[in-house]
Amino acid sequence: MTNLSKPEISPFIVMEILEEAQKLEKMGKRIIHFEIGEPTEEVDEKIIKKGLKALKDKRYKYTSSLGIHELRKLISDDYKINFDLNIEPERIIITSGSSTAILLAILSSTKINDEIIIIDPHYPCYPQIIKILGRNIKIFKTYETDNYQIDINELKKIISKKTKGLIVNSPANPTGVSQSDSILKKLSKLNIQIISDEIYQGLSIDYPLNTILKHDLTNSIVVNGFSKYYSMTGWRLGYIVMPKSLIRYAQKLQQNMFICAPTISQHAATGCYEITKKNKDLLIKKYKKNRDFLIKELSKMNININYKPDSAFYIFCDMSNYTKNSLNLCKDILDKVGLALAPGIDFGEDYKKFVRISYASTFSDIQKGITLLDSYLKKYIK
Amino acid sequence: MTNLSKPEISPFIVMEILEEAQKLEKMGKRIIHFEIGEPTEEVDEKIIKKGLKALKDKRYKYTSSLGIHELRKLISDDYKINFDLNIEPERIIITSGSSTAILLAILSSTKINDEIIIIDPHYPCYPQIIKILGRNIKIFKTYETDNYQIDINELKKIISKKTKGLIVNSPANPTGVSQSDSILKKLSKLNIQIISDEIYQGLSIDYPLNTILKHDLTNSIVVNGFSKYYSMTGWRLGYIVMPKSLIRYAQKLQQNMFICAPTISQHAATGCYEITKKNKDLLIKKYKKNRDFLIKELSKMNININYKPDSAFYIFCDMSNYTKNSLNLCKDILDKVGLALAPGIDFGEDYKKFVRISYASTFSDIQKGITLLDSYLKKYIK
Numbered sequence: 001m002t003n004l005s006k007p008e009i010s011p012f013i014v015m016e017i018l019e020e021a022q023k024l025e026k027m028g029k030r031i032i033h034f035e036i037g038e039p040t041e042e043v044d045e046k047i048i049k050k051g052l053k054a055l056k057d058k059r060y061k062y063t064s065s066l067g068i069h070e071l072r073k074l075i076s077d078d079y080k081i082n083f084d085l086n087i088e089p090e091r092i093i094i095t096s097g098s099s100t101a102i103l104l105a106i107l108s109s110t111k112i113n114d115e116i117i118i119i120d121p122h123y124p125c126y127p128q129i130i131k132i133l134g135r136n137i138k139i140f141k142t143y144e145t146d147n148y149q150i151d152i153n154e155l156k157k158i159i160s161k162k163t164k165g166l167i168v169n170s171p172a173n174p175t176g177v178s179q180s181d182s183i184l185k186k187l188s189k190l191n192i193q194i195i196s197d198e199i200y201q202g203l204s205i206d207y208p209l210n211t212i213l214k215h216d217l218t219n220s221i222v223v224n225g226f227s228k229y230y231s232m233t234g235w236r237l238g239y240i241v242m243p244k245s246l247i248r249y250a251q252k253l254q255q256n257m258f259i260c261a262p263t264i265s266q267h268a269a270t271g272c273y274e275i276t277k278k279n280k281d282l283l284i285k286k287y288k289k290n291r292d293f294l295i296k297e298l299s300k301m302n303i304n305i306n307y308k309p310d311s312a313f314y315i316f317c318d319m320s321n322y323t324k325n326s327l328n329l330c331k332d333i334l335d336k337v338g339l340a341l342a343p344g345i346d347f348g349e350d351y352k353k354f355v356r357i358s359y360a361s362t363f364s365d366i367q368k369g370i371t372l373l374d375s376y377l378k379k380y381i382k
Numbered sequence: 383m384t385n386l387s388k389p390e391i392s393p394f395i396v397m398e399i400l401e402e403a404q405k406l407e408k409m410g411k412r413i414i415h416f417e418i419g420e421p422t423e424e425v426d427e428k429i430i431k432k433g434l435k436a437l438k439d440k441r442y443k444y445t446s447s448l449g450i451h452e453l454r455k456l457i458s459d460d461y462k463i464n465f466d467l468n469i470e471p472e473r474i475i476i477t478s479g480s481s482t483a484i485l486l487a488i489l490s491s492t493k494i495n496d497e498i499i500i501i502d503p504h505y506p507c508y509p510q511i512i513k514i515l516g517r518n519i520k521i522f523k524t525y526e527t528d529n530y531q532i533d534i535n536e537l538k539k540i541i542s543k544k545t546k547g548l549i550v551n552s553p554a555n556p557t558g559v560s561q562s563d564s565i566l567k568k569l570s571k572l573n574i575q576i577i578s579d580e581i582y583q584g585l586s587i588d589y590p591l592n593t594i595l596k597h598d599l600t601n602s603i604v605v606n607g608f609s610k611y612y613s614m615t616g617w618r619l620g621y622i623v624m625p626k627s628l629i630r631y632a633q634k635l636q637q638n639m640f641i642c643a644p645t646i647s648q649h650a651a652t653g654c655y656e657i658t659k660k661n662k663d664l665l666i667k668k669y670k671k672n673r674d675f676l677i678k679e680l681s682k683m684n685i686n687i688n689y690k691p692d693s694a695f696y697i698f699c700d701m702s703n704y705t706k707n708s709l710n711l712c713k714d715i716l717d718k719v720g721l722a723l724a725p726g727i728d729f730g731e732d733y734k735k736f737v738r739i740s741y742a743s744t745f746s747d748i749q750k751g752i753t754l755l756d757s758y759l760k761k762y763i764k
Contacts, residue, residue: 006493015637019446038443052437059616065397099639100478129639233442233645234441234644235442235644252391252392255393255507256506256510256511256514257511257514259481
């Protein structure tokens with residue numbers, strides 16, 4: 001069971017499609033980006049203002065390894081406001097992006113050779129990170145016909161003595177689906193460490209705001225961050241809510257592996273909690289318009305979405321009417337018409353006929369992208 | 383040999399001393415900081431200007447996983463200017479601090495259960511990171527009487543089949559010593575992966591600028607960053623120079639584990655290469671004044687520095703005339719007179735009678751700190 005060789009790491013294929021797209025852009029070609037899980041939204045001026053102030057006030061040295069207290073307190077307050085939950089700031093560690101939070105979560109709660117369950121289709125980096133850290137992956141599949149909901153009874157059957165953790169991502173990348181509240185509750189009762197990656201929290205179009213902490217205030221680890229809801233991708237800022245029993249271990253990991261999260265980003269993020277409700281609602285309204293338009297237009301092309309992508313600016317499209325190898329298809333679409341899409345293979349072995357569309361861009365670009373896709377399919381496939 | 387339990391991680395004790403000091407400061411007590419390896423220097427205005435511009439120009443989204451080309455090119459050019467070396471930008475990955483660069487270095491070049499040599503006294507995080515990643519540590523000691531130089535013949539004796547890597551830190555934390563050029567050359571000829579942590583490069587008072595790449599342009603991994611020489615600690619920005627054979631693997635690690643380094647920090651750091659020679663020289667002059675004053679004053683207190691701390695704003699002091707347990711001593715000095723020092727135990731089991739002084743602060747604070755130490759020793763020890 002021991003990993004005796006350096007693990008084979010898959011590239012994050014969507015990042016490679018992006019880099020290819022950027023190359024084409026440098027050559028003067030106009031590219032429409034449906035591939036990357038990065039909002040094109042500008043960062044709110046409240047955040048920018050705090051960032052500029054931190055820079056001008058010379059607040060750019062190391063912070064406490066746990067992060068600045070002000071931000072941890074604001075996050076704690078937000079759990080109180082949104083869910084009436086008491087999450088002490090002492091349980092929150094500010095991290096360099098939610099990626100680093102996932103590393104801390106896995107390293108704090110499992111050991112080498114432990115088995116960790118991930119839910120297919122999955123965020124591409126989960127299995128790679130698990131392998132890199134010498135843990136073993138067990139895949140549990142969800143299906144479009146079940147609205148990608150986790151069948152807890154089936155899940156229980158694959159939990160063995162070696163299984164120590166499970167990563168759930170709700171709302172999810174790549175499907176844009178939220179797990180139902182009762183599923184989250186049942187997950188929280190399992191006798192393994194639940195790592196709930198809630199990075200798309202807040203980005204729900206027709207599903208209520210949720211967190212696994214509602215059902216389990218004690219044992220779950222929650223990963224979250226500022227990249228998606230607040231569009232702060234390049235700021236590399238996330239956070240983790242840890243059980244009290246693991247917080248000290250996680251802090252020591254943070255001290256030794258990362259020192260602290262970027263200081264200016266930490267100060268800037270305090271501005272997130274000053275954004276008006278009106279602006280937040282506007283964002284969701286925009287995403288709803290994009291999503292509804294896409295689903296309608298895709299169905300006209302015989303690409304039918306038979307589940308409910310309620311959140312998280314993604315639609316996972318079964319392209320089996322058009323291809324058996326969506327990676328080649330994505331490369332060809334990029335090449336021929338300048339539309340970048342994420343191939344399904346990034347999200348699991350079984351999704352070679354799927355593509356993921358990210359609709360976190362302007363309505364105008366969504367329209368343009370759909371026109372490009374339609375023209376490609378008509379010209380090169382039909 | 384397999385690590386079957388979650389590794390015991392030591393805290394980064396100096397960070398804990400810092401946090402204790404900050405608590406005292408919040409209570410209104412004035413603390414002099416000799417403990418933390420963080421320059422009190424302000425970040426040069428060229429850097430701030432670039433950072434402000436990036437923010438205003440909204441350059442805060444994800445960058446390429448390898449980092450922005452402009453910065454990688456400037457680093458490459460710097461190797462050409464300083465050493466007449468051709469390091470292609472393609473071999474350089476921009477990382478979230480040099481800590482992350484060390485993670486990438488270890489993960490790219492070794493596997494679980496491999497043995498990695500570290501040089502005592504060592505940077506506190508090396509053994510912790512090695513343990514966290516499931517590798518094994520072998521310690522090789524250097525001695526004050528040898529000016530903390532590595533005895534290559536002795537080193538060769540401990541290299542076994544299991545030994546796959548060695549981390550060398552020159553100039554070094556906590557001694558402030560540079561390994562001689564001939565030692566670097568000999569290290570580069572060993573048949574194990576050399577990870578040369580050159581984070582204190584540039585901070586040499588009376589030793590020429592150096593890099594292991596001078597002796598081995600092909601196989602060595604070099605870690606560096608912007609936290610020490612450019613005082614950009616909270617910006618979390620470092621870089622790694624990888625052998626061509628490992629760059630693709632390291633890129634995949636970066637994509638999956640970290641996405642990219644903080645974007646604003648990357649743009650800001652391009653300003654580093656516009657800092658005038660006059661300003662760079664002024665910094666070294668300041669550090670020289672601090673160091674020379676400290677050595678003279680310490681000797682008056684019967685704390686003799688019997689080696690040459692030529693670089694890296696540290697002096698590693700043998701306090702055996704005063705204590706057998708410098709951790710307790712450091713806590714007591716902080717408590718009684720408000721001077722924070724780093725206890726030797728952070729740097730290796732054998733340094734319980736040592737303290738590390740960081741002199742990257744103002745001359746006025748250095749004077750005050752020395753006065754406090756003198757008063758403490760006179761009042762509480764003698």
